């Protein structure tokens with residue numbers, strides 16, 4: 001093994017999911033799931049309907065509290081953090097059905113993301129203290145840079161509600177990126193997109209990882225997208241980890257094939 005590969009193997013993971021269990025009444029939605037996610041990785045989380053993907057995603061974004069286990073980010077447990085504080089520790093997310101302020105402009109939606117990381121308070125804002133003005137200038141620069149990066153400048157001053165769904169999804173990505181996350185959690189980003197849009201999305205997710213150093217965890221049913229961009233895939237079924245490894249190996253794993261055939265999914 002090369003020294004570089006050896007160093008990568010001994011490096012602490014960015015995210016460590018440790019024996020996480022979640023129960024809803026009598027249903028074990030997750031049952032002792034563990035895996036690591038490395039810095040700079042695109043990790044695909046797959047599995048048939050009801051496998052536990054959304055439940056795990058919601059634990060990572062702090063909407064659900066596991067009944068057992070832990071989730072560490074850079075070695076620290078995230079389970080003490082409330083959902084509205086996750087941007088501060090470097091976790092960004094998008095939603096399956098897009099959750100933007102429809103009446104606000106694209107620019108203002110992205111600004112909301114940038115503010116998630118700012119530390120100003122209502123009194124300082126009202127008094128327009130010098131450090132608040134400096135903060136605002138930085139926020140404006142960040143928002144402009146992200147609008148350019150995601151080719152949203154032309155629609156920056158339009159209300160989000162009137163934009164095509166694919167564009168709204170890009171605005172959601174922009175809002176998440178404006179908070180300068182270490183890790184981006186994407187909940188079925190390909191849902192509702194056509195073939196060409198899925199292809200562009202894949203290229204965009206790769207660029208975000210390569211150029212901005214953001215690690216990406218992707219919950220996705222679109223196998224073509226997962227297999228073409230993920231470095232590492234974790235497959236769940238009935239709340240347990242079924243397989244993990246490089247995309248090709250997981251896709252050809254007999255247990256994974258059996259789980260998908262059993263669920264009658266393509």
Ligand SMILES: Nc1ncnc2c1ncn2[C@@H]1O[C@H](COP(=O)(O)OP(=O)(O)OP(=O)(O)O)[C@@H](O)[C@H]1O
Pocket residue numbers: 024027028029047048049050051052053054055056
């Ligand atoms: N809020 C809830 N209350 C009760 N049961 C739930 C709840 N959320 C999920 N479940 C159950 O937990 C299990 C895992 O569901 P989850 O939504 O995490 O699966 P999934 O892999 O995301 O499925 P899909 O691909 O269909 O979205 C399922 O049996 C589901 O019915």
